[in-house]
Amino acid sequence: xxxxxxxxxxxxxxxxxxxxxxxxxxxxxxxxxxxxxxxxxxxxxxxxxxxxxxxxxxxxxxxxxxxxxxxxxxxxxxxxxxxxxxxxxxxxxxxxxxxxxxxxxxxxxxxxxxx
Amino acid sequence: xxxxxxxxxxxxxxxxxxxxxxxxxxxxxxxxxxxxxxxxxxxxxxxxxxxxxxxxxxxxxxxxxxxxxxxxxxxxxxxxxxxxxxxxxxxxxxxxxxxxxxxxxxxxxx
Numbered sequence: 001x002x003x004x005x006x007x008x009x010x011x012x013x014x015x016x017x018x019x020x021x022x023x024x025x026x027x028x029x030x031x032x033x034x035x036x037x038x039x040x041x042x043x044x045x046x047x048x049x050x051x052x053x054x055x056x057x058x059x060x061x062x063x064x065x066x067x068x069x070x071x072x073x074x075x076x077x078x079x080x081x082x083x084x085x086x087x088x089x090x091x092x093x094x095x096x097x098x099x100x101x102x103x104x105x106x107x108x109x110x111x112x113x114x115x
Numbered sequence: 116x117x118x119x120x121x122x123x124x125x126x127x128x129x130x131x132x133x134x135x136x137x138x139x140x141x142x143x144x145x146x147x148x149x150x151x152x153x154x155x156x157x158x159x160x161x162x163x164x165x166x167x168x169x170x171x172x173x174x175x176x177x178x179x180x181x182x183x184x185x186x187x188x189x190x191x192x193x194x195x196x197x198x199x200x201x202x203x204x205x206x207x208x209x210x211x212x213x214x215x216x217x218x219x220x221x222x223x224x225x
Binding site for chain 1: 210211212
């Protein structure tokens with residue numbers, strides 16, 4: 001199965017601080033996605049990214065959020081000024097070029113805790 | 116109707132039994148569906164994908180899709196305690212976003 005790594009595994013931050021979450025796919029990729037899951041709730045789509053630009057974003061993905069590929073391989077999610085309600089698991093997901101049917105494979109996630 | 120709906124459970128089955136997990140979807144969700152398994156504190160793990168009406172089998176897992184009824188199911192045969200997890204049903208909205216149900220918690224007792 002294709003591998004995706006995410007760093008850090010756990011991030012604790014103070015409200016109002018900026019955080020950057022990173023995703024690194026091991027193999028060829030087609031689309032990048034970010035999802036979040038608040039404890040006890042369902043997985044929610046944030047944004048998809050294709051050819052170095054945002055393909056689609058949800059209502060959750062407001063001006064506090066941004067995504068980029070700073071070095072052509074890493075894929076980052078930045079939250080500019082964190083709020084308590086941003087505490088959640090954040091998952092990166094990938095669709096790979098050599099896989100069919102747009103199957104999305106998830107990374108292990110980053111647990112973000114905002115104090 | 117919510118876009119993807121699942122019974123939250125818990126669904127409890129004895130070891131060796133068949134576990135049946137169900138999911139319904141609205142018109143806003145496309146005809147490609149996926150089943151993910153999520154252990155507590157872990158990320159979703161893709162176990163099955165289905166795009167055509169009918170059944171698709173992979174080992175102990177069988178996914179079933181009925182487009183007329185807007186219904187997707189997952190059968191797990193010979194359930195094992197290691198199958199105890201939350202099972203997420205997901206489909207594509209128009210576009211690139213996967214829409215998830217809340218998940219069904221499965222508990223397999225030995």
